[in-house]
Amino acid sequence: MAKAKASELDWNKLGFGYRDLPYRWQDEYVDGHWLGGGLTADSNMVLNEAAQVLHYGQEVFEGLKAYRTKEGKVQLFRPSDNAKRLNNSADRLLMPHYPEEKFLEAVKAVVKANEEFVPPYGTGGTLYLRPFMVGTQPLVGVTPAENFVFRVYATPVGAYVKGLTPMPYVLSKYDRAAPAGTGQAKTSGNYAASLLPEMEAKKAGYADALYLDPKEHKYVDEFSGANFFGVTKDGQFVTPKSNSILPSITKRSLLQVAEDLGLNPVEKQLTLADLDNLAEAGAMGTAAVISPVGSLTDLDGKKHVFYSETEVGPVTTKLYNALMNVQLGDAEDTHGWVVPVD
Numbered sequence: 001m002a003k004a005k006a007s008e009l010d011w012n013k014l015g016f017g018y019r020d021l022p023y024r025w026q027d028e029y030v031d032g033h034w035l036g037g038g039l040t041a042d043s044n045m046v047l048n049e050a051a052q053v054l055h056y057g058q059e060v061f062e063g064l065k066a067y068r069t070k071e072g073k074v075q076l077f078r079p080s081d082n083a084k085r086l087n088n089s090a091d092r093l094l095m096p097h098y099p100e101e102k103f104l105e106a107v108k109a110v111v112k113a114n115e116e117f118v119p120p121y122g123t124g125g126t127l128y129l130r131p132f133m134v135g136t137q138p139l140v141g142v143t144p145a146e147n148f149v150f151r152v153y154a155t156p157v158g159a160y161v162k163g164l165t166p167m168p169y170v171l172s173k174y175d176r177a178a179p180a181g182t183g184q185a186k187t188s189g190n191y192a193a194s195l196l197p198e199m200e201a202k203k204a205g206y207a208d209a210l211y212l213d214p215k216e217h218k219y220v221d222e223f224s225g226a227n228f229f230g231v232t233k234d235g236q237f238v239t240p241k242s243n244s245i246l247p248s249i250t251k252r253s254l255l256q257v258a259e260d261l262g263l264n265p266v267e268k269q270l271t272l273a274d275l276d277n278l279a280e281a282g283a284m285g286t287a288a289v290i291s292p293v294g295s296l297t298d299l300d301g302k303k304h305v306f307y308s309e310t311e312v313g314p315v316t317t318k319l320y321n322a323l324m325n326v327q328l329g330d331a332e333d334t335h336g337w338v339v340p341v342d
């Protein structure tokens with residue numbers, strides 16, 4: 001694959017795809033410790049045919065962005081939270097931790113080395129970062145690897161959905177098969193299980209599928225790649241409390257933003273019947289920040305419209321602006337979420 005050239009990119013039409021940038025970070029875990037890592041130009045990884053990850057899926061990954069401010073500086077949003085979540089996921093899959101300070105060093109080094117690929121302020125574009133770890137040891141039996149590779153690659157991405165456009169969503173008839181706990185959803189195996197429901201939803205004209213809890217099929221869990229939130233008719237911010245969803249950093253941030261805006265936020269189990277009491281609904285995650293849920297179609301084909309199928313609700317707009325402004329450096333970072341890349 002040819003290396004990307006910054007001068008050839010149209011920052012306003014980036015889409016959400018992979019580009020082969022000049023540098024990435026790689027570290028190796030051998031004999032019980034990380035070697036230290038560093039930048040490399042090679043975007044290919046050579047794996048043995050029996051590498052653990054290829055068969056038994058010992059893999060964890062994260063997703064975060066570097067944002068260009070109006071002044072032309074570059075900043076990260078809560079990267080330590082990604083480091084912590086990666087290590088929580090690693091615990092569940094018997095993988096070593098990547099030390100938080102090394103994670104920050106790696107992420108910053110990759111941003112700096114590819115700085116010309118951080119899209120300009122005002123284009124809606126960002127530099128997406130993908131830290132991940134895989135078990136590389138050749139193994140035939142189902143056992144955990146002893147050797148691992150940690151890598152961080154970067155790719156410039158456009159606004160996931162331009163502006164705040166309400167989208168139709170559909171209830172999934174499948175379980176995503178995520179094991180209960182924290183962060184485990186971010187493993188390759190679990191994401192492969194969501195490919196079919198997501199593809200079927202998209203083919204039928206929906207933006208994504210919404211999963212119910214895998215145990216009782218009674219409570220709202222989350223979307224394939226984002227958490228769910230609603231705003232009740234009394235103006236309260238609500239989001240599902242569940243141990244089978246990914247603990248979203250955007251959700252954690254919006255819970256705080258909602259508190260700051262006086263929306264009395266609460267995390268609680270939400271049944272499908274509870275959705276009738278919502279005036280607005282949205283999907284939240286790093287990729288889209290917020291994607292307003294215009295409607296949700298249930299398994300009987302019945303469509304429930306939230307605020308509007310074409311317009312964004314006022315509370316959703318307020319939440320989106322408040323968070324985006326901090327991420328882009330347009331509002332004061334009162335909670336210490338922003339980390340400059342100098």
Ligand SMILES: Cc1ncc(COP(=O)(O)O)c(C=O)c1O
Pocket residue numbers: 063185222223224225226227245246247248249250251284285286287
């Ligand atoms: C399944 C799932 N839920 C939620 C999220 C949102 O998490 P975050 O806000 O940390 O990006 C993601 C993000 O990739 C995800 O894959």
